[in-house]
Amino acid sequence: MEEKKFDVKTLVGFGLIMLLLIWMLYNQSSDAEAQRLEQEKKEQVESEKQQQLTENENDTPVANDSTATTPEVSAAEYKNALGAFAYSATLPSAKATEATEITNGLLTLKIANKGGYITSARLNNFEQIHEGSGKPVKLIHDNNANLNLQFQTKDNRILNTQDLHFEPVLSKDGDNQVLTMRLKAGAEQYLEYRYVVKPNEYMMDFSIRTQGLSNVVNTSKPIDLEWQLKGYRNAKSVTYENRYTELVYEYEDGKDDYLGQGSADAEIAEDVTYIAYKQHFFTSILLTDTPFKTADLKSENLVKDEEIDTTFTKNFVAKVPLAFKGGELSYNMNWYYGPSDYKILNSYDRNLDEVMPLGWGIFGWINRYIFIPLFGALSSFIPYGIAIIIFTILVRLVMSPITYKSYLSQAKMKVIRPEIAELNEKYKKDPMKKQQETMKLYNKAGVSPMAGCLPALMQIPVFYALFQFFPSYFDLRQKSFLWADDLSSYDSIAHLPFYIPFYGNHVSLFPILASLAIFFYMKMTTGDQSMAQPPQEGMPDMGKIMKVMIYISPVMMLIFFNNYASGLSLYYFISNLITIGIMFVIKNYIVKEDKVHAMIQEHKAKPKKQGKFQQRMQAMMEQAQEQQKNKQIKK
Incomplete structure (x- = not known):
């Protein structure tokens, strides 16, 4: 849903939206018997009220x-x-x-x-x-x-x-x-x-x-x-x-x-x-x-x-x-x-x-002390729709270093993927040794698998804060922009003659645009993400999962946001467009594969000194490997 990458490293953020959607579906579901009982209850209450009114009139x-x-x-x-x-x-x-x-x-x-x-x-x-x-x-x-x-x-x-x-x-x-x-x-x-x-x-x-x-x-x-x-x-x-x-x-x-x-x-x-x-x-x-x-x-x-x-x-x-x-x-x-x-x-x-x-903890802090003052200042002198666009640009620019670090980590993982594949083949019968040699390769090449995950996790507080901010910001009520007559409500461009469960009886345009933007963004980045992470033995192929998510995520956004505030959908549309532009610049002009390869080779040539944590991990892995050999000898 948000502008972060939809790979294994950011499924935590996407899982949040999944939970929200499941909760909505559960909360909206009701069967005919429940409706009948509810109607009988209402009729009984109204009857009792009428009877009480009659008694009060007679008594007083x-x-x-x-x-x-x-x-x-x-x-x-x-x-x-x-x-x-x-x-x-x-x-x-x-x-x-x-x-x-x-x-x-x-x-x-x-x-x-x-x-x-x-x-x-x-x-x-x-x-x-x-x-x-x-x-x-x-x-x-x-x-x-x-x-x-x-x-x-x-x-x-x-x-x-x-x-x-x-x-x-x-x-x-x-x-x-x-x-x-x-x-x-x-x-x-x-x-x-x-x-x-x-x-x-x-x-x-x-x-x-x-x-x-x-x-x-x-x-x-x-x-x-x-x-x-x-x-x-x-x-x-x-x-x-x-x-x-x-x-x-x-x-x-x-x-x-x-x-x-x-x-x-x-x-x-x-x-x-x-x-x-x-x-x-x-x-x-x-x-x-x-x-x-x-x-x-x-x-x-x-x-x-x-x-x-x-x-x-x-x-x-x-x-x-x-x-x-x-x-x-x-x-x-x-x-x-x-x-x-x-x-x-x-x-x-x-x-x-x-x-x-506004959200608890850091989410509420971001809204109270950053987003509300910033958006309030922008909307004080420009129309609210334009203020949302400028606000989105500023947020994406501030987050662009995180986007850069995440993509750079993926590019590095993509370059060393052939070497990882060789290690997987060479030590396929010795998982402990394979893990040990893989860690050595990461250290030698200056690559960390967590380097791509941490930037993505850092975007979650911003994403959730914005998800709370737009539906709660009162000043958007009854403010129009383009075809949306109220940025605090949905922007209906067509009324359907029938009702679609979970979607409604109208068509909102901003969610459609946001869904298309997220589709092209995921289409643009999924190939690099799947190549950056080779499939692990015993683990699902994330490349295949990501290819499916390319189509599932936009559909979920389309359904979930059709009844949401058009201001929030406008933000996601602009945000994904900006992210596509930032990724295009990073991919084609900043982080080129030959430059990344040269960077890794240069890092390999430098003498390496393991930190205390890496030394302890190395010692633990060697000890586990030695214990495994002793067990095999005893057998």
Whole structure:
């Protein structure tokens, strides 16, 4: 897939892509029975929801003819169902249809009286980009999210805030808009949600506290907070978007982890400081100043068939306990509803950059400190498509010395191949002696079999970092180049009237160009690679394997990247073109066979002094050879 050589020395890198592809195929597979069970489950859930809504309407009546004419009966019903919190249900704000709307330029939020939580979160500057859409991105809309506190009262009632009515008060604090939502058990007894929305900010302050409820609520046990969200699809390919949709969390003073891409994943973490529901290019995050002692986290994959399941990607659920201190509850938190943009998330200095899948270890280091600043600088003054091309040229130029060293090693191995063949024939009945003499030849000629392998391995961190960089770079979203109308999504040039498994129902051009480039590159180098490595006895003929890989690798790229970001396919296309050019120059003007032969002969003429490692290896081989002779004599 990457610009490195596809020989035995670089199969490690190619194996990574094989594993990724196998994982995709496994994750997408489902049989008819599974779909039927899933559909029955959905129908059952919807039926239960409808039944619950009906029961709630019957149990907690709102303003209608009955309540207007018999208020004393309504109050009694409320008291019987809600105890002390019947006070809140009798206030004028107790209307399920009412909500308070707040906008700060970037965000438009709606907070409902019933439940007191955000029922709509719209990002004003972004649109959905799947076919036939163009609607604004809504992270929360139409009951896809819920925030609920479940608690026990002193009279042993179990109440859920999602079913109760809060009293809203909207005020101003400088330029900030402040909304307090109070669930009241009396005039000065309440549970309060406090939202502070700042101008042109995706992050808002959020606090939960109680006042005067120590005689109403059972404070001997924590209140259970549950936050649930089903991620809406916002991209053209629901499968591609779902691949980068995941639950990320920080725990135990700075550690971070995520739930995988399985059909249903769960984890219990301790001392959690934030929980992020990442939807590829957009993210909903709950942060807390006081770490949650434990968090029960769940992620359910809702995309079983991308032709059927086209609305939601994953269902996230987090359950955390909120502990009382001194008989009261007090938690200062934050909400973030906004882009999965590394620059924005990193600016809050809350370790939120870990939400971005930039890779672990050296891979993430390369992305954070090299690729993101470099590409950001290029794209600040030139179009994004041109920036990708220049970025690719710079990366390939920096990597060209590694390409040179790898090819030089192959050229040397190719020159001494006849001598190795002679040793193989001469000592074919004595493998130990053959290995010993081969090592001597390598040392004498100044050739190391690992010299070609190490440069190839050095390219793997760069390759993997780029593989993570392009799908995660938010600024590519809705940026066009040539026929690609969005560099963060696939570049469809034709829509198929049928669906091809694992490929899709469209044709992307950049993956085709990248596949052709990698085919010609492998065609150009495979002959030299097979000649550089003579077949070993008992080992498969890598020359034959490489000839097969010439055709398999482009096909895999074509299938695998048809639904990927066109920016990534553009990079691979340009990268392979540049690599072909670099290899052509090296092969025809720099590393010529006669020059390599002269180099080896010159090295052979020099006196050789074995290093300590070579001396130990030589001694071990001679000792093993001597033991083998003694065994034969005894026989």
